[in-house]
Amino acid sequence: MDTQIIKVDKQNIDPNVIQQAGDIIKAGGLVAFPTETVYGLGGDALNPASSKKIYAAKGRPSDNPLIVHICCMEDLTPIVKEIPESAAKLAEAFWPGPLTLIFNKSDMVPYETTGGLDTVAVRMPVHPVAKAFIEAAGGYVAAPSANRSGRPSPTSAKYVAEDMTGRIEMILDSSDVEIGLESTIVDTTVEEPMILRPGYITREMLEEVLKSVGEDETMMTGDSKEAPKAPGMKYRHYAPKGDLTIVDGEERRVVEYINEQIQRLKKEGHKTGVIGTDGTIAEYCGDVCISAGDRKDEAAVARELYRILREFDDEGVTVIFSESFDMAGIGQAIMNRLLKAAGHKILHL
Ligand code: TXA
Ligand code: MG
Secondary structure, three states: OOOEEEEOEOOEOOHHHHHHHHHHHHOOOOEEEOOOOOOEEEEEOOOHHHHHHHHHHHOOOOOOOOEEEOOOHHHOHHHEOOOOHHHHHHHHHHOOOOEEEEEEEOOOOOHHHHOOOOEEEEEOOOOHHHHHHHHHOOOOEEOOEOOOOOOOOOOOHHHHHHHHOOOOOEEEEOOOOOOOOOOEEEEOOOOOOEEEEOOOOOHHHHHOOOOOOEEOOOOOOOOOOOOOOOHHHHOOOOOOOOEEEEEEOOHHHHHHHHHHHHHHHHHOOOOEEEEEOOOOHHHOOOOEEEEOOOOOOHHHHHHHHHHHHHHHHHHOOOEEEEEOOOOOOOHHHHHHHHHHHOOOOEEEO
């Protein structure tokens, strides 16, 4: 299959391109598109054949449900059984934006889209290209992140092209994403709404709108006996090809420890990588050392993380060490993704 890659300026969107992309979706094809979080791989959410194609293009197990993307509030009612008060409040506060809400689904949504579940995940992105595209596609676009299964989510169209060329009809290439980590997922079908995946919208932000919000206990641990409530969270997502370990502790000791390990591993023939920060990066002796930015600027670290993990793959790095990050704000989402990438290998010095 030929994959068309078309540039779209989000300040000045060409309606003809959007129309063409929308027509592909209506005809049952697939189009990757930018959102504020990461690039999505879109298909018609109401067409079972399209959802099957999404799973095939990603190489993803079909029990992992897709998020349905909408562009206006009126389009929510037909695809859900009811809108709980908590969901109405969260949508009012955070839509359009990087928040996904789980509802009981109506019959309109095929089980192929929800991975066999009676619930459906819905998100209304704020990115202007996403909004125009969803509208042109008929209002309901099922989209996982536009990476091959097991690869980091794509934060720029270049990475979508690496993973998806030849597998989908079109890629809408807008600038790099603003957030860089996937949306926060909140289940609103339960008595106390519960965070299933942390993201840019933090628990503190949610609790400014609702009295209390729970958290899936499996979210930050690797050894829980419970299965995660978002089926996709059980997979070792975001995994770089190299073996990743997070090293937590006082800055000086972390630098010393990582450098000792690197010297040993280099002798064994490994190509080594380090995720450091602006204050430490010059001190590391790894083959590929990349700064995630100023450690106080969590939003910037979030934006860089997936790009860095992909760079190690491109460089053929076999062993990676990463500094640990603060859990404040979007830091919880950063550590959630980093811990998954590391298979929960974290060393506390
Ligand atoms: O920011 C995002 O959410 C991006 C952009 C493209 O919108 N999308 C994204 O999709 O991250 P994906 O497929 O990579 O992750 C969707 C997550 C999975 O962990 C999945 O298991 C969970 O959402 N999910 C979807 N439907 C669900 C449901 N009904 N109940 C529980 N979890 C659900
Ligand atoms: Mg994903």
